[in-house]
Amino acid sequence: MLAAYTDVVTFLLVAVLFIAASLFLGGLLRPHHPYPEKLSPYECGKAPIGSGQVRFKVRYYIFALVFLVFDVEALFLYAWAVILRQAGWPALWEGIAFVALLFVGLIYAWRKKVLKWV
Amino acid sequence: MLVDWVASLYQSVQATFVAHGWPLWVLAVLTAVLKVAGVLVWILLNVLFLIWLERKISGHVQNRPGPVYTGRFGLLQTLADALKVLLKEDVIPAGADRWVFVLAPLVAFVPSVMIWVVIPFSRGVQAQDLNIGILYVAALASFTVPSLLMAGWSSDNKWSLMGALRSAAQLISYEVPLILAELGVVVLAGSLRLSDIIAAQQRSVWFLFLQPVGFVVYFIAALAESNRTPFDLPEAESELVAGFNTEYSGFRWSIFFLTEYANLLGMASLAATLFLGGWSGPFLPPFVWFVIKTYFFVFLAMWIRWTLPRIRVDQLMDLGWKFLLPVALVNLVVTGVFVVL
Incomplete structure (x- = not known):
């Protein structure tokens, strides 16, 4: 069973190797003339003000939290989807109950204006 | 046929390994390397x-010819560009978080290669028919978010960070409908294995006809996942310069570009497999059908x-959360x- 994952690991390693090798080969060919202005962050030609790692909206965190709930839900549903045909009605009812709960959650988030982008 | 010839060649090599008592894992690794090279x-x-x-399509849509000079119909244009980009200086900004900056293109590119482990090209032509097929692809597809965030955060550039955050918000908003649309196919086929999904479509009809809503949701979400217009906000040139890849240059930048097209190809071939019956079709060889679809x-x-x-x-987020997600659940x-029933 685990032997099937030889391919997965090999794909991973060879892909990394491919990028490393082409970056290395490119390094032999390309020029390298750094100076402070070239290495400064690009802000449309002006000298940058402050750090590049600025503060950003809290909205992003809230969306990430909502995403987490639905992504984990989808993960659970994969197992359910595979056996649904054999398991029949009981599994279907349980699945519907699960999805309905999340649907209520979605509507709650919607009503609480969590999904509103401002 | 070529497939049979390769299979018989593999068996004779395997017999040689067994006869000489050489370890079989060496053979497994060697074949895996050949597969990934292919x-x-x-x-x-x-x-x-x-x-x-x-470039040709965009040219003709905009009533201009597109690339014409390099090679016949400009076919060698990309090759020339690739060579050019390889010769360009590789600038890493002074304020950059070097390790994260270097690793970000890698995290983006490697999954786009790894999904091809399970994509079936033709009858029996598949690197490895994993029993978790779709789940594996979905898991790898979600690696795009960390790679963009790494690129944006490490660049020490305001544009990059803004672009990265936007794209992270976009990608996670469309990932859920995408996964749920794939689930509809899994329910019909009763398996996560991509070969089983094709077999199920050969028994009945293409899942496009059984899952029209799922297909539309999948297609819209997949467009958004591959950051293409109308969903290319992360790279919105007119407002964010180039988004997360503002500070990348030379070959390191082109890795992101390569990944974008590799992802487009992966998304298209997965869509063909899930909804159009993959390589199955009449008259023409299976591989030709796969390419056409x-x-x-x-x-x-x-x-x-x-x-x-x-x-x-805001329209983007609304479309994802308030339209696609409920539709996909229903x-x-x-x-x-x-x-x-």
Whole structure:
């Protein structure tokens, strides 16, 4: 069973190797003339003000939290989807109950204006 | 046939290994390396062609000829560009978080190669028929978010960070409908294995006809996942310079570009497998069918990209959470009821 994952690991390693090798080969060919202005962050030609790692909206965190709930839900549903045909009605009812709960959650988030982008 | 010839060759090599008492894992690793070499050649050739195709299509949509000078019909244009980009200086900004900056393109590119482990090219031509097929692809597809965030955060550039955050918000908003649309197919096929899904479509009809709603949701979400117009806000040139890849240059930048087209190809071939019956079809060889179906989706994506304007960020989030997600959930439940009945 685990032997099937030889391919997965090999794909991973060879892909990394491919990028490393082409970056290395490119390094032999390309020029390298750094100076402070070239290495400064690009802000449309002006000298940058402050750090590049600025503060950003809290909205992003809230969306990430909502995403987490639905992504984990989808993960659970994969197992359910595979056996649904054999398991029949009981599994279907349980699945519907699960999805309905999340649907209520979605509507709650919607009503609480969590999904509103401002 | 070529497939049979390769299979018999493999068996004779395996017999040689057994006869000499050589360890079989060496054979497994060797075949795996051959497979990944084949996949890399396939991806690179296709990306060369896709970039040319995209420029030709955009040209003709805008009533101009596109690349014409390099080679016949400008076919060698991408090759010339690739050579040029390889010779460009590789600038890493002074304030950058070096390790994260260097690793970000790698995290983006490697999954786009790894999904090809499970994509079936033709009857029996598949690197490895994993029993968790779709789940594996979905898991790898989600690696795009960390890679973009790494690129944006490490660049020490305001544009990059803004672009990265936007794209993270976009990608996670569309990932959930994408996964739920794939679930509809899983319910119908009763398996996560991609070969089983094709077999199930051969028994009945293409899942496009059984899952029209799921298909539309999948296609919209997949467009958004591959950051293409109308969903290319992360790279919105007119407002964010170039988004997360503002500070990248030379070959390091082109890795992101390569990944984008590799992902487009992967998305199209997965769509062909899940909804159009993969390589199965009459008259023509299976591999030809696979290519035709894949390129149908590729063409559709390019056509949409050069025809529709970009949408606003709040419209984008609304479409994902308030339309696609409820529709995908309802579609899943309806499919479940249909299957059990």
